Amino acid sequence: MDKRRIGEELAAIVGREWVISDPDELTVYECDGMTYQGKALPDVVVLPDSTEQVAEVVRFCDREQLPFLPRGAGTGLSGGAIAIQGGVIVGLNRMNGILEIDLANQRAVVEPGLVNLTLTQAVVDRGYYFAPDPASQAVSSIGGNVAENSGGPHCLKYGTTAMHILGLELVLASGEIVQVGGKTLDCPGYDLTGLFVGSEGTLGIATKVTVRLLRQADAVKTLLASFRTIDAASEVVSEIIATGIIPSALEMMDRHIIKALEAWLHIGYHEGAGAVLLIELDGPAAEIEAQAKGIERICAQHDVLDLRIAKDEQERTLLWRGRKGAVAAVGRITHEFYLQDGVIPRTKLPQVLREVEAIAERNSFVIANVFHAGDGNLHPLICFDSRREGELQKAIAAGAEIMRLCLSVGGSITGEHGIGMEKIDFVPLMYSPDDLEAMRRVRVAFDPSSRCNPGKLLPTTKSCSEANVAYRPHRVEREGLAQRY
Amino acid sequence: MDKRRIGEELAAIVGREWVISDPDELTVYECDGMTYQGKALPDVVVLPDSTEQVAEVVRFCDREQLPFLPRGAGTGLSGGAIAIQGGVIVGLNRMNGILEIDLANQRAVVEPGLVNLTLTQAVVDRGYYFAPDPASQAVSSIGGNVAENSGGPHCLKYGTTAMHILGLELVLASGEIVQVGGKTLDCPGYDLTGLFVGSEGTLGIATKVTVRLLRQADAVKTLLASFRTIDAASEVVSEIIATGIIPSALEMMDRHIIKALEAWLHIGYHEGAGAVLLIELDGPAAEIEAQAKGIERICAQHDVLDLRIAKDEQERTLLWRGRKGAVAAVGRITHEFYLQDGVIPRTKLPQVLREVEAIAERNSFVIANVFHAGDGNLHPLICFDSRREGELQKAIAAGAEIMRLCLSVGGSITGEHGIGMEKIDFVPLMYSPDDLEAMRRVRVAFDPSSRCNPGKLLPTTKSCSEANVAYRPHRVEREGLAQRY
Numbered sequence: 029m030d031k032r033r034i035g036e037e038l039a040a041i042v043g044r045e046w047v048i049s050d051p052d053e054l055t056v057y058e059c060d061g062m063t064y065q066g067k068a069l070p071d072v073v074v075l076p077d078s079t080e081q082v083a084e085v086v087r088f089c090d091r092e093q094l095p096f097l098p099r100g101a102g103t104g105l106s107g108g109a110i111a112i113q114g115g116v117i118v119g120l121n122r123m124n125g126i127l128e129i130d131l132a133n134q135r136a137v138v139e140p141g142l143v144n145l146t147l148t149q150a151v152v153d154r155g156y157y158f159a160p161d162p163a164s165q166a167v168s169s170i171g172g173n174v175a176e177n178s179g180g181p182h183c184l185k186y187g188t189t190a191m192h193i194l195g196l197e198l199v200l201a202s203g204e205i206v207q208v209g210g211k212t213l214d215c216p217g218y219d220l221t222g223l224f225v226g227s228e229g230t231l232g233i234a235t236k237v238t239v240r241l242l243r244q245a246d247a248v249k250t251l252l253a254s255f256r257t258i259d260a261a262s263e264v265v266s267e268i269i270a271t272g273i274i275p276s277a278l279e280m281m282d283r284h285i286i287k288a289l290e291a292w293l294h295i296g297y298h299e300g301a302g303a304v305l306l307i308e309l310d311g312p313a314a315e316i317e318a319q320a321k322g323i324e325r326i327c328a329q330h331d332v333l334d335l336r337i338a339k340d341e342q343e344r345t346l347l348w349r350g351r352k353g354a355v356a357a358v359g360r361i362t363h364e365f366y367l368q369d370g371v372i373p374r375t376k377l378p379q380v381l382r383e384v385e386a387i388a389e390r391n392s393f394v395i396a397n398v399f400h401a402g403d404g405n406l407h408p409l410i411c412f413d414s415r416r417e418g419e420l421q422k423a424i425a426a427g428a429e430i431m432r433l434c435l436s437v438g439g440s441i442t443g444e445h446g447i448g449m450e451k452i453d454f455v456p457l458m459y460s461p462d463d464l465e466a467m468r469r470v471r472v473a474f475d476p477s478s479r480c481n482p483g484k485l486l487p488t489t490k491s492c493s494e495a496n497v498a499y500r501p502h503r504v505e506r507e508g509l510a511q512r513y
Numbered sequence: 514m515d516k517r518r519i520g521e522e523l524a525a526i527v528g529r530e531w532v533i534s535d536p537d538e539l540t541v542y543e544c545d546g547m548t549y550q551g552k553a554l555p556d557v558v559v560l561p562d563s564t565e566q567v568a569e570v571v572r573f574c575d576r577e578q579l580p581f582l583p584r585g586a587g588t589g590l591s592g593g594a595i596a597i598q599g600g601v602i603v604g605l606n607r608m609n610g611i612l613e614i615d616l617a618n619q620r621a622v623v624e625p626g627l628v629n630l631t632l633t634q635a636v637v638d639r640g641y642y643f644a645p646d647p648a649s650q651a652v653s654s655i656g657g658n659v660a661e662n663s664g665g666p667h668c669l670k671y672g673t674t675a676m677h678i679l680g681l682e683l684v685l686a687s688g689e690i691v692q693v694g695g696k697t698l699d700c701p702g703y704d705l706t707g708l709f710v711g712s713e714g715t716l717g718i719a720t721k722v723t724v725r726l727l728r729q730a731d732a733v734k735t736l737l738a739s740f741r742t743i744d745a746a747s748e749v750v751s752e753i754i755a756t757g758i759i760p761s762a763l764e765m766m767d768r769h770i771i772k773a774l775e776a777w778l779h780i781g782y783h784e785g786a787g788a789v790l791l792i793e794l795d796g797p798a799a800e801i802e803a804q805a806k807g808i809e810r811i812c813a814q815h816d817v818l819d820l821r822i823a824k825d826e827q828e829r830t831l832l833w834r835g836r837k838g839a840v841a842a843v844g845r846i847t848h849e850f851y852l853q854d855g856v857i858p859r860t861k862l863p864q865v866l867r868e869v870e871a872i873a874e875r876n877s878f879v880i881a882n883v884f885h886a887g888d889g890n891l892h893p894l895i896c897f898d899s900r901r902e903g904e905l906q907k908a909i910a911a912g913a914e915i916m917r918l919c920l921s922v923g924g925s926i927t928g929e930h931g932i933g934m935e936k937i938d939f940v941p942l943m944y945s946p947d948d949l950e951a952m953r954r955v956r957v958a959f960d961p962s963s964r965c966n967p968g969k970l971l972p973t974t975k976s977c978s979e980a981n982v983a984y985r986p987h988r989v990e991r992e993g994l995a996q997r998y
Contacts, residue, residue, distance in 0.1 A: 459702065
């Protein structure tokens with residue numbers, strides 16, 4: 029079927045104004061937050077406004093054997109929302125309603141296109157919030173968060189998106205509409221909700237999402253601690269956790285980040301600081317008072333250079349300002365960067381960061397590190413300049429080396445950005461062929477003809493080549509991008 | 514293949530002394546904690562001591578097309594470990610080692626036959642514990658907890674078993690050995706770990722389990738509050754949660770339980786008490802001090818008759834004594850009981866408990882309630898006497914009515930006991946045919962010939978009759994059974 033016919037058939041389902049097939053307009057959809065050069069245009073973008081329309085679109089794709097994929101805000105960082113094999117992008121932005129709020133039972137039912145932060149804004153006055161807080165939360169959609177099992181700084185204490193999703197309404201690749209999970213915790217039968225969260229749009233399209241809402245903490249305390257070395261800061265991280273304190277955030281920035289931030293925002297970090305920890309506690313006031321005392325003690329034992337505790341909301345914002353501006357600050361010191369995402373056991377932080385530094389030196393790069401230290405989720409920013417011959421390839425190779433490093437210490441190739449296209453070639457380094465075969469059984473069970481976001485999450489059995497799009501990182505857009513990380 | 518040959522072939526894999534085929538010896542395996550009359554004998558029980566042996570046994574079953582199922586301590590309450598179609602029971606009791614403890618990263622790798630409490634005992638001196646605490650934890654195995662996604666009083670705060678399992682080594686129905694998940698949280702790809710936890714042995718056999726260990730709380734505070742009515746106690750439950758306090762346990766007992774306990778243990782509950790709450794807080798001492806004050810205030814606002822706070826470990830044990838003896842106490846006042854397990858939204862507690870009472874009255878039964886109020890997980894004990902004509906059937910019908918009641922308010926047919934054989938006919942009341950079909954896709958993907966614990970968890974498409982074994986509840990064994998609930 030030609031593109032024009034596809035557009036017409038889809039227009040009959042959703043209305044002409046909600047079908048995009050003009051090549052110029054389609055360029056908006058050629059990539060997501062992973063701005064590779066190897067972009068791909070969908071044949072058509074369709075913007076349904078109900079579950080029934082989504083199901084009809086999917087059934088049409090089934091009849092015509094067209095690939096399709098869901099897309100929310102397009103802020104994903106691993107290329108999960110790129111139509112790598114063309115076909116139909118199902119944009120869920122119009123399905124952005126809050127269908128039900130049940131505060132007494134701490135539940136809400138929302139549509140997938142709802143922006144993450146909008147949900148919190150709807151309940152914050154009554155003392156509740158939606159916990160997953162990817163840095164993109166002001167723009168990214170809850171459906172996208174579900175697809176990628178998004179994390180965020182506060183997931184150390186509250187867990188990633190998976191912990192906050194109770195049930196889903198799904199349109200499967202066959203066009204069937206099914207309900208998985210429900211409003212109660214731990215529904216009987218197979219945990220298909222858990223299976224779909226993080227499945228990167230490869231098992232179907234979520235059309236309704238039942239989420240858990242949390243009660244806001246009584247009080248928050250934010251501390252900023254500077255140390256001479258990464259080792260000292262890492263030991264503090266381990267000791268805090270070992271004492272049983274789970275901060276709501278425990279973030280680390282290395283000397284490159286500190287330097288870039290100082291040059292830009294003049295935060296006033298201690299001059300000798302080789303690592304800064306941003307530590308946030310939440311809970312009953314009495315509890316966090318006691319915990320803060322414990323953390324001060326631990327910091328002192330590790331020769332803290334400087335320890336600041338926010339006295340009010342204004343100072344708290346100030347302490348977070350550096351962390352939130354960290355990625356943008358790096359944008360000021362490099363032509364481009366390649367942002368990695370890997371996970372390691374917390375206890376391996378000093379060793380791994382030393383080896384990342386060695387990789388940087390061998391390549392004459394700067395690799396800056398700002399990351400969720402509490403759960404060992406690294407975000408190295410490999411700084412390079414693609415105008416210099418071969419440097420792009422070296423940056424990619426350095427990224428791969430960091431991936432292998434994470435794996436060698438028992439870690440993982442992604443903490444919160446997903447596999448998408450970006451990491452698909454690394455998957456076989458983490459899982460054996462038999463382990464992958466177990467995942468493939470699930471994929472085939474739900475998508476026997478491989479048309480549901482093809483080329484994502486799982487390498488194909490034949491080869492990984494379909495995912496091998498030439499890498500070309502984005503030109504850094506300074507400030508604008510910072511919120512994503 | 515006849516039973517003798519099956520036994521011989523299996524003996525060649527695990528050694529003759531680890532194969533049980535004598536009919537008398539097999540009776541030990543004819544049922545689990547669900548002591549239906551409709552017991553079923555396996556053809557053979559085999560007790561492997563390694564993953565490789567399990568895989569060889571499963572490959573043998575695959576070649577011979579024999580049904581098989583894993584079994585731990587056999588304490589499950591829904592008949593999950595009964596060989597309903599005969600075949601091979603794979604007893605995992607010899608595989609009970611602790612393979613690795615990594616306290617710095619709060620991980621352990623254990624074998625499935627390890628008794629739940631043994632793991633905590635191995636790390637408690639160093640300040641850690643394994644959180645899932647089914648009442649059976651002194652005898653039930655971690656593999657069984659994984660299969661049933663076991664809960665327990667403290668799962669209100671810490672979540673059920675699924676929240677504490679990071680990875681699994683599995684033998685699939687084909688005999689392949691695969692690794693799912695790993696040591697890091699949120700491994701990329703499909704969350705097969707989450708899928709297998711709670712799959713009741715229908716997707717394969719776990720041969721290694723990577724668990725999360727938690728740091729013990731600094732302090733614990735236990736309160737016992739008596740109220741005139743269930744309504745008052747229920748409102749207190751809702752208000753505690755609404756203030757943002759998550760107690761580590763929040764258990765309720767009704768007047769039948771109170772009366773039975775008083776007659777037996779003379780706990781000294783307030784004379785006018787129609788409901789008692791056992792509330793436990795854990796965390797930093799300062800935190801729980803503040804939370805206890807808040808709870809006292811809420812209790813006072815709801816005309817608490819009596820509020821006791823344990824001053825020391827000894828008094829704490831005393832306050833728990835009633836709760837732990839509750840099921841045994843009911844055993845003293847009835848010939849038999851049928852213990853149900855259902856979930857409702859917390860806010861529906863007063864309404865549902867009133868309707869449970871009405872069901873009791875219509876049937877001239879006593880239905881006693883002791884349950885995890887904090888997460889709305891009911892455990893009605895339907896008291897009856899099967900020596901009286903028709904009473905067994907009436908008890909079963911009352912149980913079914915309670916199930917439908919839970920569903921009608923948006924709840925679930927099981928909180929922590931699993932579906933097994935017991936609840937299989939209720940599953941279609943909770944899920945539509947399409948929803949069930951989605952689960953079936955998963956089952957078929959891993960067990961295409963339906964030999965992996967057949968007759969459990971999912972009703973077959975043809976009919977549910979294979980699971981319809983005549984119900985005959987156990988004669989109450991007083992004390993002995995109490996620990997299970």
